[in-house]
Amino acid sequence: MHMADALLSPTVGGAMWAATAGAIAYSSAKVRNDFDEKKVPLMGVLGAFLFAAQMVNFTIPATGSSGHLGGGLLLSILLGPHAALLTIASVLVVQALFFADGGLLALGCNIFNMGIVPAFIVYPLFYRKFAGTSPGPGRLKAAIIVSALIGLQLGPFCVVLETWLSGVSSLPFGTFLLLMQPIHLPIGVAEGIITASIVSFLHKARPEILADSSGERSYSFRSIALTLLVAALLTGGVLSWYASKNPDGLEWAIAKVTGTEDLKGPEQGLHGLLASIQERIAFLPDYTFRKPKPETQGAAASHGPDRNGEGNKLGTSASGIIGGIITLTIVFLVGFVLKRRSPAL
Numbered sequence: 001m002h003m004a005d006a007l008l009s010p011t012v013g014g015a016m017w018a019a020t021a022g023a024i025a026y027s028s029a030k031v032r033n034d035f036d037e038k039k040v041p042l043m044g045v046l047g048a049f050l051f052a053a054q055m056v057n058f059t060i061p062a063t064g065s066s067g068h069l070g071g072g073l074l075l076s077i078l079l080g081p082h083a084a085l086l087t088i089a090s091v092l093v094v095q096a097l098f099f100a101d102g103g104l105l106a107l108g109c110n111i112f113n114m115g116i117v118p119a120f121i122v123y124p125l126f127y128r129k130f131a132g133t134s135p136g137p138g139r140l141k142a143a144i145i146v147s148a149l150i151g152l153q154l155g156p157f158c159v160v161l162e163t164w165l166s167g168v169s170s171l172p173f174g175t176f177l178l179l180m181q182p183i184h185l186p187i188g189v190a191e192g193i194i195t196a197s198i199v200s201f202l203h204k205a206r207p208e209i210l211a212d213s214s215g216e217r218s219y220s221f222r223s224i225a226l227t228l229l230v231a232a233l234l235t236g237g238v239l240s241w242y243a244s245k246n247p248d249g250l251e252w253a254i255a256k257v258t259g260t261e262d263l264k265g266p267e268q269g270l271h272g273l274l275a276s277i278q279e280r281i282a283f284l285p286d287y288t289f290r291k292p293k294p295e296t297q298g299a300a301a302s303h304g305p306d307r308n309g310e311g312n313k314l315g316t317s318a319s320g321i322i323g324g325i326i327t328l329t330i331v332f333l334v335g336f337v338l339k340r341r342s343p344a345l
Helices: 010-033 039-053 072-079 081-099 107-131 137-166 173-205 222-237 249-258 269-281 310-341
Strands: 058-060 065-067
Touching (some): 010 081, 010 137, 010 269, 010 310, 039 081, 039 222, 039 310, 065 173, 065 249, 072 107, 072 137, 072 173, 081 107, 081 310, 137 173, 137 249, 173 222
Antiparallel strands (some): 058 065
């Protein structure tokens, strides 16, 4: 569900950048004021794991589409909404800058749709209400699946709304909406099942790991962090080879309306400038080694790994491992900066 710049006007893209920057500044202040040094390694390995997991698209049967883990709800349950937003924002920044996954103008929208919506709407208003204070295994799984379904309707609706407000594409609001919402229902079910499985596993290993759990946080995350780090490396380095080649829900909906998965954006002005910057910075575009640029090319709007052919497996593995390491490093740097500025330390 990574939006491309071709869907957005500079006005809408800029407004969403401003809104997202405000939310990140607010979350940084909240995390800094209630700094938990033991949470930083968990933020880092979860960010690396989410980066790798988003490379693995799963096929939606009988649709010709695919989906991938969004991760905003997962991070919110395990880290709390403020740390979750900082973590998923780091993932999306790495994807956009170094792998050309999602546009730079669209980065604010992508952080809002995939980070702010699950962290500040779905988690507090739905998951917390459904799960209660001390959920049993069944209630916990049900609350996660229902919340994921809601999140995978709200996020795509925001994509449609942002596209419509921009008015720069040939995607009519009603048609686009009627395609985006149904295709993200099965993706929401899959996200809920995956999220519930991960949370249940971690909850059994460390019942106190949930963000809203009570009690002293005097335990060590070392074993959990190591497990997640190994999972991130295996997911990004190996499992990503077997990801679905079908377009994701957003690409699928765009193709149904326009006949092509990638829309061509303006080549001049802000769109052209940002596309040029992204092309220079992204050293593993489409999660594989850079290829010679063809004579004619549409808008830069990657939404996942390009795995056509056995020769790209090495590039995909390199992308998963390198991207995970970069994400881990960025999150650790964020934690270091917040620790330095924490009034409690």
